[in-house]
Amino acid sequence: MKPATDMKNDTSKRILDIAEELLLTRGFNAFSYQHISSALGVRNAAIHYHYPKKTDLGVALIQRYRRRFQRFVEAQGGLTPAQQLERYFTLTDAYFEHDQQICPSGILTTEYQTLPEEMQQQANAFVDEMRDWAVRIAACGREDGSMRYAGTPQAMGVLMLAALQGGLQLARTDQTVLLTLKEQIRALLGLTSPLP
Amino acid sequence: MKPATDMKNDTSKRILDIAEELLLTRGFNAFSYQHISSALGVRNAAIHYHYPKKTDLGVALIQRYRRRFQRFVEAQGGLTPAQQLERYFTLTDAYFEHDQQICPSGILTTEYQTLPEEMQQQANAFVDEMRDWAVRIAACGREDGSMRYAGTPQAMGVLMLAALQGGLQLARTDQTVLLTLKEQIRALLGLTSPLP
DNA sequence: GTCTATAAACTGATAGAC
DNA sequence: GTCTATCAGTTTATAGAC
Structure with a gap:
């Protein structure tokens, strides 16, 4: 019988974890297999065994993001649109607080x-x-009357996605961003701030 | 007497022009002195003569952006807030139409x-x-009654900057963004679309 | 699966001739 | 100002031993 730790908790997964940290702090072009191998305590060639080309590693990273995001979305089917928005905000905050990572x-899209x-293609x-999810929040919020805003749900969703993506980047130069x-998006949707 | 062409239309300026194109399409980490020298038709060392370190080139690039942006802002002192916003939009469109460049x-902030x-520091x-300018548009628009929106001018300015910055990046995967x-920001400010 | 060893290309950068 | 020549370091990637 297997030990309690999942069989996927192997080198291959730890490589992805380290690569993810590097991707979100430095970008794809600004990290190398050397960064990963030294962080993991192995040699260069060991990384190439798991991900022969850097492209393979990049594709695996985005595919994992997609699976994770899909689970994130599915996990909040029962929440109200406003609650889903707050989860979105919390996710955004978590990125920034973890080494000022960005979306x-x-x-x-920048690289x-x-x-x-x-x-x-994966990107x-x-x-x-991501855009579909943001649009769905805006659409459901209007439908159930909990959100009031100008323009279409499509446009409001795109605006929220674009603003938070740019906002995470700008936060590196000004942490109040x-x-x-978050306050402004709530205001534009006719929402009040959540109680602390 | 000097020829009609300005004395600043020399190699040093042409290097900046090529570097700017490369920066806005590929990013700072994804272009090299080789890219510049081959585009300019000179050798590697010639670039180092004008900008000894790549950092020098990067700083010169940002300083030029800052001067240019300052002139851009000063050049529209007489315009209404709504007109200034449309200039902002036009500037954004121009970036995208030029090889899908981004802000x-x-x-x-991404790199x-x-x-x-x-x-x-220059960044x-x-x-x-840039943020101050966006905030000023929102503040003047509210003051003269031409714009109506929720939240403070500070927050609305930051939102517009963040949304357009993120939007230029997202436009690379979906050109309708x-x-x-633009339409959504106009709607949120209580403006109607400009006549074609 | 990880190692040593190495290849081939590219990077930022410098010295010195013209 | 631009050139040739060159450097040391890094990058992605592979071959083959253990």
């Missing part, structure tokens, strides 16, 4: 032109899924 | 953690100046 879609085509799908943005 | 502040300290000042964002 994966922010990295991927887009330098990424291999397989990563670009397209990922951005689509995220708090300001 | 300089988007590159600089922030990997930039040398001198570039970080901080640049972001401050910018049009959607």
Whole structure:
């Protein structure tokens, strides 16, 4: 019988964890297999055994983001639109508080032109899924009357996604940005701040 | 007497022009002196003569952005807030239409953690100046009654900056994003679309 | 699965001739 | 100002031993 630790808690997963940290703090072009191998305490070639090309590693990273985001979305089917928005905000805060990481879609679209085509395709799908979720929150909020705002739900969803993506980046030069943005988005949706 | 062409139309300026194109399409970490020298038709060492370290080139780039942006802002003192906003939108569109370039502040804050300290300081000042301008538009628009929106002018300015910065990046995966964002920001400010 | 060893290309950077 | 020549360091990646 297997030990309590999952069989996926192996080197392959730890490589992804380290690569994710590097991707969200430095970007895909600014980290190397050396960064990973020294952080993991192994040699260069060991990383290539698990992910032969850096493109393979990049694709695996985005696919994991997509699976994780899908689970994140599914896990809050019963929540109100306002509650789902607050979860979105909490997720955003968590990125910033963890070494001032930024949104994966922010990295991927900023470095887009330098990424291999397989990563670009994965990035397209990922951005689509994030936008759809933001749009759904705005749409449901209007439908049940809990949110009141100008424009279409589609446009409001895109605005929220774009603002939070840019906001996480800008927060690196001014840490008050995220708090300001969250309050303003609530105000634009006709919501009041959640009680502390 | 000097020829009609300005004395600043020399190699040093052309290097900055090429570097700017590379920065806004590929990012600071994803272009090299080789890219510049081959585009300019000179050798590697010639670039180092004008900008000994890559950091020098990066600082010069941001300083030029700051001067240019300052002129851009001063050049529209007489315009209404709504007109100034439309100029902002036009500037944004121009970036995207030029090889899908993104906002300089988007590159600089995304790559922030990997930039040398001198570039970080310049980036901080640049972001401050851009945010101040966005806030000023929102503040003047409320003051003269031409814009109506929830929240403070400070928060609305930050939201517009963040949304357009993120929007230029997202536009690389979906070209309709910018049009959607412009319309939504107008709607949130209580403005109607400008006549075509 | 991890290691040693190494390749081939690229990077930022410098010295010194013209 | 630009050139040739060169450097030391890094990057992605592979071959083959253990």
